[in-house]
Each structure stands twice: as C-alpha cells, then as structure tokens.
Amino acid sequence: MTPRFLMTDPAWFDVSYSINPWMRPDAWATHRKTEAIAASAALRRALESCGALVEMVPAVEGLPDLVFPANAAVVLDGRALLARFRHPERQGEEAPFRAAFERLADWGLISEIVELPAGLTHEGAGDGLWDETRQLFWTGHGPRSHRAASDVIGQVFGRPVVPLELATEAYYHLDTCFRPLSGGEVLYYPPAFTAAGLAAIEAHVAPADRIIATDEDAQAFCVNAVCLDRTVIMARAPERLAQRLTARGYALAEVDLDPFILSGGAAFCMTLRLDLASQPVLALQK
Numbered sequence: 001m002t003p004r005f006l007m008t009d010p011a012w013f014d015v016s017y018s019i020n021p022w023m024r025p026d027a028w029a030t031h032r033k034t035e036a037i038a039a040s041a042a043l044r045r046a047l048e049s050c051g052a053l054v055e056m057v058p059a060v061e062g063l064p065d066l067v068f069p070a071n072a073a074v075v076l077d078g079r080a081l082l083a084r085f086r087h088p089e090r091q092g093e094e095a096p097f098r099a100a101f102e103r104l105a106d107w108g109l110i111s112e113i114v115e116l117p118a119g120l121t122h123e124g125a126g127d128g129l130w131d132e133t134r135q136l137f138w139t140g141h142g143p144r145s146h147r148a149a150s151d152v153i154g155q156v157f158g159r160p161v162v163p164l165e166l167a168t169e170a171y172y173h174l175d176t177c178f179r180p181l182s183g184g185e186v187l188y189y190p191p192a193f194t195a196a197g198l199a200a201i202e203a204h205v206a207p208a209d210r211i212i213a214t215d216e217d218a219q220a221f222c223v224n225a226v227c228l229d230r231t232v233i234m235a236r237a238p239e240r241l242a243q244r245l246t247a248r249g250y251a252l253a254e255v256d257l258d259p260f261i262l263s264g265g266a267a268f269c270m271t272l273r274l275d276l277a278s279q280p281v282l283a284l285q286k
C-alpha cells in the first residue's frame with residue numbers, strides 16, 4: 001500500500017495571532033514566508049522519498065494555520081471524523097477542510113465523513129494518534145480538545161482509546177509531546193502530561209519501549225514526527241536524539257521546519273495520513 005498524506009499549500013502561512021505560547025506575531029518577519037514555502041516543499045520531498053503520495057489542500061487567505069492538516073480530522077479505515085476547533089482564529093478552517101475531505105471522497109480516498117456531536121471540540125489527529133502496534137487511539141485533552149470527544153472516537157472507529165490529559169499550554173496537542181513509532185516504541189515528553197496521563201502511558205508501554213524526549217528534543221518539535229516504516233521524518237534534531245533513534249534502527253530524515261515551529265508545529269502536524277487501516281479484530285484475537 002502506498003502511504004498517502006494530506007498537506008496544505010503554505011502560500012498564506014503567517015504568524016498573525018497567538019493561540020499557543022510559541023506564536024509571537026511580533027517576532028515573525030515577512031522573509032520567513034519564503035523560508036516557510038521552501039520548508040514545506042522539503043517536507044513534501046521527504047515524504048515522497050519514502051514512497052508516499054501527497055495531496056494538497058489549497059491555501060486560503062486569512063487562515064494561516066490551515067498548513068496544519070493534522071488538525072483537520074481523525075482518519076482510520078477510510079473514515080474521517082472532522083475536527084471542531086477550540087479557538088475562533090482556527091474555526092474558519094473547518095469549511096475548507098470539509099471541502100478537502102469531500103474531494104477526497106469523490107476520488108475514493110475517503111469513504112465516510114463523520115461529524116462530532118454539537119458542543120464538543122476536538123482537533124483531529126493532533127489530539128488523536130493511531131498506534132499501529134497496539135491497535136488503539138491515544139487521545140489528548142485539556143488545552144484544545146474535550147475529554148468527551150475521546151469517547152466519540154472510540155464509538156466512531158470501534159477501537160480502544162487511551163485518553164491522556166495534557167498538563168501545559170506549551171504542549172497543547174498530543175502530537176507535540178507523544179509519538180508512537182513503527183517498532184512499538186513511543187517517543188514522549190513526560191512533563192507535558194498529568195500524573196494520571198503518565199500512569200496510563202506506563203500501563204501500555206513497556207519500559208524498553210519508552211523513549212523519553214528531553215526538554216531540548218521537545219522544544220525542537222522533534223516529538224512531532226512522522227514515522228514511515230523505519231524512517232522518522234522530523235524537524236532538525238538534537239544530536240543525542242538522532243543517535244538514540246539510529247541505535248534503535250531508525251533512519252532519520254531531518255527537515256528545517258523553523259518557520260512552522262514559530263507557529264507551534266512541525267512535521268507531524270503539517271501532514272495528515274489518509275490511509276491508516278486497523279487490523280481485523282479477528283486477526284488480533286489469534
């Protein structure tokens with residue numbers, strides 16, 4: 001199966017408001033736009049070098065964070081549960097992302113589009129990570145997504161869900177501080193979680209599979225990574241993290257994503273995987 005991703009044309013990317021502590025409109029300079037366009041293209045090339053196909057969402061003026069399609073929906077088995085954003089600054093993205101999914105449905109890349117119940121916010125794969133090894137969803141709640149949305153994810157996809165409460169505004173989406181890797185390890189940043197969240201992680205992930213991100217790794221947005229088979233695509237990594245992943249048999253593809261880090265995002269949230277499929281439950285019981 002060819003991996004398929006959604007990305008967004010960065011033509012209108014900008015840091016013009018602040019809804020997380022990384023976003024500083026005053027520090028944003030216009031030349032960054034050219035860098036951002038190059039960085040997005042480099043990320044796309046990194047995905048394509050791994051054999052992936054990338055579909056693009058058109059840019060929309062006035063919606064700078066549309067470049068983070070991980071926040072558009074949770075997708076598994078051809079079903080897309082559309083996101084609902086917490087902040088008014090991003091709510092305008094809901095319509096263009098819906099249109100993008102309708103197009104994907106026309107092309108046969110998505111089979112079903114599902115809405116969240118009224119009154120619930122949930123910011124897509126940013127707070128809903130599919131763990132292929134454990135065949136479950138890890139969900140984040142607190143800063144952006146409601147806890148109750150985790151139950152909806154369980155019902156919509158018929159798979160187990162482990163909800164994790166996020167403890168800080170700096171790590172406001174689960175994908176900024178938690179990344180299951182293809183070999184079963186989980187790269188995560190403990191200070192981003194409440195004690196209950198950490199206990200839930202430890203209950204599901206064996207000590208040998210816990211890769212603890214340092215402050216430096218988390219601040220470099222390296223936990224926000226895409227893992228494709230044995231390649232991990234991430235923002236420029238601290239050397240020690242690169243060594244630790246290489247020692248476990250992963251190849252690292254580093255991309256300079258600095259302009260997007262100024263918005264509080266990097267490789268994982270600039271993409272959305274469209275072809276994730278769960279294993280049949282019968283196969284799991286064997």
Ligand code: ARG
Nearest residue numbers: 020068126173263264265269
């Ligand atoms: N500026 C965006 C926001 O605060 C960044 C989103 C990054 N997305 C993610 N899934 N981490 O909403």
